[in-house]
């Protein structure tokens with residue numbers, strides 16, 4: 424009896440390609456998760472890798488074990504730094520020190536800045552600012568950035584950013600004195616930290632705002648509109664601020 428011809432090969436080959444493509448694309452998270460806490464505490468998660476910034480209240484970060492983890496403290500004030508947590512933590516760490524980390528998902532650059540109004544490139548920093556590039560999104564975390572103006576190195580490192588996690592209290596003195604980060608780095612999404620009503624009003628002037636009790640957000644590049652600046656007021660106090668500001 425003549426053997427039946429086997430024509431499975433082309434199908435098998437295309438199946439292998441489909442499975443391979445699914446493996447390549449299907450395994451990657453579609454979104455970057457940003458979990459923001461009080462002060463400037465921030466957890467950024469993508470594909471089982473995580474960056475922790477300014478952790479002062481470790482109770483509210485994810486308890487899950489991550490494949491890769493970076494821990495960064497902008498400076499050593501206790502509302503940005505919990506000594507026990509940092510000392511026990513065995514992840515890659517930067518404590519108020521410039522440095523760089525890179526893996527297949529994250530590119531992280533931490534450079535010097537100042538907690539006070541003036542800073543010159545190269546001098547010992549009193550605060551560090553961090554650029555995190557992940558899934559085509561550029562996130563700037565500014566700790567307690569107090570400078571009136573960004574330095575050339577800071578501008579060259581950051582360029583235009585998509586999301587700024589930014590203290591506004593120190594550098595928002597009046598309507599004319601907008602925070603230099605907002606003016607020069609042009610973030611599309613601003614997540615303010617350390618603010619009061621007065622500088623929040625200045626920040627919101629002409630910008631769209633999202634008031635939400637949520638503290639956990641998911642972003643992909645398509646959520647970033649380079650032509651707008653949107654402010655996210657998050658957490659327990661957001662509804663109180665909305666009531667006052669929208670009166």
Ligand SMILES: [Zn+2]
Pocket residue numbers: 498500503538567
């Ligand atoms: Zn501080």
